[in-house]
Amino acid sequence: MRLTINGEVMDTIRAATVQELLNELKIVPARVAVEVNLKVVRKAEYETYRLSDGDTVEIVNFVGGG
């Protein structure tokens, strides 16, 4: 499946859900927030939220800031 993740086009994603995507990218879900096609996906929905070919995904976390 082809997804755009954090601005990068990735062609070889196998994950079908947000949870699987985070697993595939080795990202700990607790410390991130995920947006698919400009909509925030709640943590409770990670297991069930299904990704589709062409989706734009943003994965963010906290960094140093003022």
Added chain:
Amino acid sequence: MEDSLIIRGIEFRSRLWVGTGKYKDFAETKRAIEASGADVVTVAVRRTNITDRKTENLLDYLDPRQYKILPNTAGCYTVEDALRYSRLAREAGVSDLIKLEVIGDEKTLFPDTIGLLQATEILAKEGFIVLPYTNDDPVMAKRLVDAGAAAVMPLAAPIGSGLGIRNPYNMKIILEQATVPIIVDAGVGTASDVAVAMELGCDAVLLNTAIAGAKDPIAMAEAMKYGVLAGRLAYKAGRIPKKLYATASSPVDGML
């Protein structure tokens, strides 16, 4: 001596709030924050590095059980972006707190107060505890409270400028009419600037660059801690009025 600041039922033990930007590394960030005694730290929301998973996470150093994490919307120039970052921050974090910034100008980083007002209203309705970064404008401070702000955070001076409170008279008016906590955010340079803010009666001071940019950030963090404490104590003690002429401190009686 308990002198906690309470915003929407959340108790803040420290009246010094600190940012986590511009430090050399996370270890220095942690040491400076510990030295400052702050129990609330601001953070920014940015893309996770998805290719290099070895990169460390700020929260490995700042335990959210120990510190209140206050995400900001720094870098947002539109209402739409500020809303987007706020919603992501809430999902990434553990609370409804948001330090709302809608920036209006790249050079001064002054807020776009029209956008700020709109974003405050929308986010407050969504249940956020909105702490808007704004100008030292008493009318806008009132409007933000009307829009649902839980506290108002007027700037002392431009972000990172270190100029201190440029308009103490406006700050006094903001404080006089305040119905929510007033937290000076941005522009202080050193401990005396912080003390001045607290002596005026501000409820807290939020700063970042003044510590992170100091030659010795750890020592400056400690200085800021005492600046806040000294200013707060002096405010509560009630200062003497300013006068043009002298009043002798030693008695006239008993002189030869």
